[in-house]
Amino acid sequence: MEYLVNYYDKLLGAAAEHLQIVLVSMALSLAAAMILTVLCDMVPLISGVMLGFLSVVYSVPSLAMLAVLIPVTGLGRTTAIIVLIIYNQYLLLRNFLAGLDGVDGGVVEAAAGLGMSPFQILVKIKFPLSKRAMIAGIRIALVSTVSIATIAASINAGGLGTILFDGLRTMNASKILWGSILSALLAILLDWILGVAEKRQKSYSL
Amino acid sequence: MGHAIEFQDVTKTFRGAGRPAADHVDFVVEKGEFITILGSSGCGKTTLLKMVNRLYEPDSGKITLFGTDISTMDVVKVRRGIGYVIQQIGLFPHFTVGENIAVVPKLLKWEKEETDARVEELMNLIGLEPEEYKNRYPAQLSGGQQQRVGLARALAADPKILLMDEPFGAIDSITRMKLQDELVALHGGMGKTILFVTHDIEEALKMGTRVMIMNDGRIVQFDAPENIIRNPADGFVKSLVESAKAKEQFWERFQ
Ligand SMILES: Nc1ncnc2c1ncn2[C@@H]1O[C@H](COP(=O)(O)OP(=O)(O)OP(=O)(O)O)[C@@H](O)[C@H]1O
Ligand SMILES: [Mg+2]
Numbered sequence: 420m421e422y423l424v425n426y427y428d429k430l431l432g433a434a435a436e437h438l439q440i441v442l443v444s445m446a447l448s449l450a451a452a453m454i455l456t457v458l459c460d461m462v463p464l465i466s467g468v469m470l471g472f473l474s475v476v477y478s479v480p481s482l483a484m485l486a487v488l489i490p491v492t493g494l495g496r497t498t499a500i501i502v503l504i505i506y507n508q509y510l511l512l513r514n515f516l517a518g519l520d521g522v523d524g525g526v527v528e529a530a531a532g533l534g535m536s537p538f539q540i541l542v543k544i545k546f547p548l549s550k551r552a553m554i555a556g557i558r559i560a561l562v563s564t565v566s567i568a569t570i571a572a573s574i575n576a577g578g579l580g581t582i583l584f585d586g587l588r589t590m591n592a593s594k595i596l597w598g599s600i601l602s603a604l605l606a607i608l609l610d611w612i613l614g615v616a617e618k619r620q621k622s623y624s625l
Numbered sequence: 626m627g628h629a630i631e632f633q634d635v636t637k638t639f640r641g642a643g644r645p646a647a648d649h650v651d652f653v654v655e656k657g658e659f660i661t662i663l664g665s666s667g668c669g670k671t672t673l674l675k676m677v678n679r680l681y682e683p684d685s686g687k688i689t690l691f692g693t694d695i696s697t698m699d700v701v702k703v704r705r706g707i708g709y710v711i712q713q714i715g716l717f718p719h720f721t722v723g724e725n726i727a728v729v730p731k732l733l734k735w736e737k738e739e740t741d742a743r744v745e746e747l748m749n750l751i752g753l754e755p756e757e758y759k760n761r762y763p764a765q766l767s768g769g770q771q772q773r774v775g776l777a778r779a780l781a782a783d784p785k786i787l788l789m790d791e792p793f794g795a796i797d798s799i800t801r802m803k804l805q806d807e808l809v810a811l812h813g814g815m816g817k818t819i820l821f822v823t824h825d826i827e828e829a830l831k832m833g834t835r836v837m838i839m840n841d842g843r844i845v846q847f848d849a850p851e852n853i854i855r856n857p858a859d860g861f862v863k864s865l866v867e868s869a870k871a872k873e874q875f876w877e878r879f880q
Contacts (some may be wrong), residue, residue: 529715533729547719568655
């Protein structure tokens with residue numbers, strides 16, 4: 420508690436930095452995942468290969484991933500954000516594709532039969548009808564991003580990880596504690612916001 | 626111009642299937658014909674329809690529409706010119722009734738007023754009061770009402786060819802009769818070419834200018850209704866006709 424009172428500005432600063440890293444990574448991750456999703460939908464053959472590849476990448480430990488990237492992109496926030504984006508691709512693409520797959524085949528076939536192009540079917544039919552599944556995937560990626568982002572501090576990218584690593588180095592329990600609590604709170608808060616968004620989507624079951 | 630629809634020795638076998646769903650299918654349909662298609666479940670009726678709008682591609686053989694080989698045409702354009710009522714209805718659950726019906730006119734970039742007027746006209750035709758039903762979602766309709774919206778959606782852009790896969794399956798017999806009459810009138814007035822799949826032999830005989838009877842992926846008889854009744858081509862057709870006659874006798878018992 421004492422630590423919180425004395426250093427709340429430092430904690431808040433770290434939390435704000437953390438939030439920033441998370442939001443930037445999420446925005447870029449979503450953009451990348453959407454592109455991959457469109458690709459996989461247009462060329463179904465590549466989706467299996469792509470998911471397989473991403474799942475292997477996903478299983479690489481984050482410190483190892485950082486180590487691989489540092490020689491290329493250096494220390495700092497950019498590298499951290501790239502790592503987060505890479506990890507998210509597996510979570511997002513998997514859930515997005517599962518959502519698209521869940522759309523009623525009769526509806527998709529009707530759309531094709533009436534003369535919608537594959538892209539129109541994706542944008543007008545499949546995406547709107549899988550919004551809930553997609554938001555569910557985004558929630559998982561978001562929580563994972565908040566937690567993995569703490570690692571970013573190990574390469575001087577800032578965020579709540581800075582406090583955690585400081586605490587570990589100096590064996591300061593309150594720093595470890597507050598770093599963890601804030602990171603968890605951030606994850607819960609962001610997840611809750613998306614949870615509300617998810618519930619607001621109508622489910623269109625017939 | 627050529628025949629409206631022509632199949633030349635078309636065969637289609639699904640992967641893993643023991644026998645073809647379409648087995649050397651060969652026929653010609655002229656412009657303005659109303660073809661009803663009969664046959665037991667799994668005999669290949671839906672497969673045949675879906676090859677016309679290229680939802681399925683045949684393994685061999687050739688399909689032409691008005692003389693043009695459809696495999697050489699842009700698939701999206703082919704489909705926009707063909708009305709399609711799918712067996713599973715397949716309304717878009719996130720579109721209102723009005724939006725569902727307006728799909729093809731919108732794809733064809735009609736003016737908004739024209740599209741709106743067309744939606745109203747079709748809703749009246751299928752017996753759904755526009756005021757009341759236009760802004761409902763499909764989930765707020767009964768099964769038969771959904772099916773009627775599916776019919777309106779297929780008719781919207783006034784296609785020259787209509788493919789209808791059991792369009793009246795879930796509709797009560799009174800509404801069904803009315804829709805049958807309207808479809809026949811519509812067909813007569815507009816010179817449309819229709820392929821109409823049904824399990825109801827009376828419906829097939831009543832509506833079709835010719836009736837196509839399928840069994841195991843093959844066409845066993847393709848002829849005018851009266852010829853089907855008088856000269857059934859084989860035992861299968863005979864049993865179909867007899868089942869209809871048996872039904873009639875059932876009614877006579879009550880007179
Ligand atoms: N997409 C598909 N993949 C594999 N097999 C299929 C597919 N569609 C149909 N079949 C098979 O092809 C055969 C013909 O099916 P089709 O749907 O054309 O029958 P149908 O005459 O329309 O039957 P029903 O009256 O029950 O609708 C069936 O044996 C079916 O199992
Ligand atoms: Mg069928």
